[in-house]
Amino acid sequence: MANIIQPTDAELKILTLLWRHGAMSVRQINEKLNNEKEVGYTTTLKIMQIMLEKGLLTRDTELKSHIYSANIQETNVKNKMIKNLVNQVFGGSRSNLVMQVLGNSNASLEEINEIKEYIKFLESKNKTEE
Amino acid sequence: MANIIQPTDAELKILTLLWRHGAMSVRQINEKLNNEKEVGYTTTLKIMQIMLEKGLLTRDTELKSHIYSANIQETNVKNKMIKNLVNQVFGGSRSNLVMQVLGNSNASLEEINEIKEYIKFLESKNKTEE
DNA sequence: GGTGCAGTACGAAAGTTTTCGTAATTAAGA
DNA sequence: TCTTAATTACGAAAACTTTCGTACTGCACC
Numbered sequence: 001m002a003n004i005i006q007p008t009d010a011e012l013k014i015l016t017l018l019w020r021h022g023a024m025s026v027r028q029i030n031e032k033l034n035n036e037k038e039v040g041y042t043t044t045l046k047i048m049q050i051m052l053e054k055g056l057l058t059r060d061t062e063l064k065s066h067i068y069s070a071n072i073q074e075t076n077v078k079n080k081m082i083k084n085l086v087n088q089v090f091g092g093s094r095s096n097l098v099m100q101v102l103g104n105s106n107a108s109l110e111e112i113n114e115i116k117e118y119i120k121f122l123e124s125k126n127k128t129e130e
Numbered sequence: 131m132a133n134i135i136q137p138t139d140a141e142l143k144i145l146t147l148l149w150r151h152g153a154m155s156v157r158q159i160n161e162k163l164n165n166e167k168e169v170g171y172t173t174t175l176k177i178m179q180i181m182l183e184k185g186l187l188t189r190d191t192e193l194k195s196h197i198y199s200a201n202i203q204e205t206n207v208k209n210k211m212i213k214n215l216v217n218q219v220f221g222g223s224r225s226n227l228v229m230q231v232l233g234n235s236n237a238s239l240e241e242i243n244e245i246k247e248y249i250k251f252l253e254s255k256n257k258t259e260e
Numbered sequence: 261g262g263t264g265c266a267g268t269a270c271g272a273a274a275g276t277t278t279t280c281g282t283a284a285t286t287a288a289g290a
Numbered sequence: 291t292c293t294t295a296a297t298t299a300c301g302a303a304a305a306c307t308t309t310c311g312t313a314c315t316g317c318a319c320c
């Protein structure tokens with residue numbers, strides 16, 4: 001399996017938009033980015049061209065305005081980022097991370113219930129597999 | 131409360147060593163860093179001087195070789211990093227992060243049990259507070 | 261065919277972080 | 291006191307990311 005590259009901040013924002021909304025032109029991405037923070041069109045274009053080089057994106061050049069797609073799996077990137085965080089500051093222990101999240105200040109009852117449900121689901125899934 | 135600065139990668143490594151092992155000289159930090167990856171002594175020194183300026187560290191200059199301490203709480207930094215990750219790629223939902231961690235490949239039974247225990251503890255703590 | 265508009269390509273500047281060379285400083289021992 | 295070794299101070303280069311200006315391209319419309 002190819003090693004997952006850790007995207008930069010700007011790259012991550014673009015990937016997130018593509019994961020969420022599907023393939024888009026530079027113009028469309030740039031407009032969405034501008035909802036949060038003003039950024040020039042050619043800036044966005046340049047970043048996306050770099051991402052293309054790195055293999056983070058692919059594009060369809062049929063039309064005049066090229067259509068870009070993410071070429072890296074959302075789950076993989078997220079897992080990679082979690083792994084980095086866990087290794088950097090949680091001594092490699094994922095449960096330490098989870099406990100820090102839950103223990104922190106205002107983990108709502110709702111969130112905790114959601115997680116309990118999910119654990120139940122995982123456990124039932126494991127049972128089935130045995 | 132003062133706004134927590136997000137430390138850079140190099141800064142985070144140094145903070146982690148100070149949190150884990152307590153106050154140290156630049157020489158000592160540099161040696162520990164070199165266990166992982168070769169880095170020049172003056173590089174480490176420079177980073178630590180910058181961290182001092184930013185207020186991330188304090189130092190005792192009594193002795194010739196200055197002794198540095200972390201001046202920022204481990205928990206605060208970790209929470210800040212979690213918050214950033216959650217905002218960047220989990221749409222602000224902490225439970226999404228937790229579920230991604232748990233659901234990922236090989237969350238061991240042991241880890242899950244650890245987390246279940248912790249949730250029980252949180253719930254009992256809440257009950258007591260009511 | 262010429263003009264204008266929207267897009268792409270690309271180099272280079274600006275900003276940030278990391279790295280390191282070199283000079284200044286201090287302390288200890290000959 | 292002089293020399294040496296370890297340390298600190300500091301500027302600047304190197305590396306990486308983001309930003310943008312400008313030139314080039316292709317197409318539609320007149």
